[in-house]
Amino acid sequence: MSERKRPKLPPEWQKAERLTRGIYRLHTPDGKYRYGFAFPDGTFTSFSSRHPISLEDLRLHYRAEVRGRRDQEMMRKGLGPTLEEIERAQKRRWEKFKRLGLVLEREEDAALLDD
């Protein structure tokens, strides 16, 4: 991407390496790096690189974040997904998880999933 088209990045990101749209690799003074997200609304955040993450997953997070923010804005204008649509999607998803045998007999067991 040319300098002209590059979004305005915070000063500490000037040496950032652009990986793909909105996603950067930030080199820190200690010789390590982390990831940076530059959002279309002009805000930024960094993403820890402590645990290995693929570019595909970084894109998944970036897209979810951009779409979530955009839909929140649309909701304020009376547009965007309705609660019924979201609840229907959740129900469909749950049926699928049930078919795949992923449902939990005791929901407290979910504590073991993120241990």
Added chain:
Amino acid sequence: MRHFWTIEVRLVVDTNVRMAAELAFPKGRSPAAQLLQLLHKKFYNQLAGRQQRVTIVLLRSTGLQNELRDVLRRLRIPAEEIAAIVYEASFFSKFVDVTEEDTDALRVQAPPVAHDDLHVIACAIKGKATHIVTYDKRHLLTPEAKRFMRRYGIKVVTPAEMLDELRRLGDP
């Protein structure tokens, strides 16, 4: 719409509660699913400008989103469902910018028992949360972690306790 008498509850929902809400059987009786359903309903009411005695702000950080995606991947959940769940988590919540430096700084302060969940604690403190909702008895629902969070005015509770507290406040 917010009034001077509106009570704002700010929540950090741990990944295990999100997973419980997604995978609980039967879903209707699950406190985690009931809590998230209530939060979603209130989020819509809030955006529609409806008067509510209690408003709920759900908080998220990239660390929490990362953990959610990681757990879903480990369970071999189909990619399109992972994308949908991570999207919903960002749609219904307010973003808190938690950096690696924030979690590192907390490592000195927080009790060792809670070190595995510093990303949750950092999001709660930085996002000025009132509650952390979790099923994690090993790290967060411990007396040490609860005592530490109390210093910041944050309660660590289970989904059922959170629902009780919301009922006590007059909601739903």
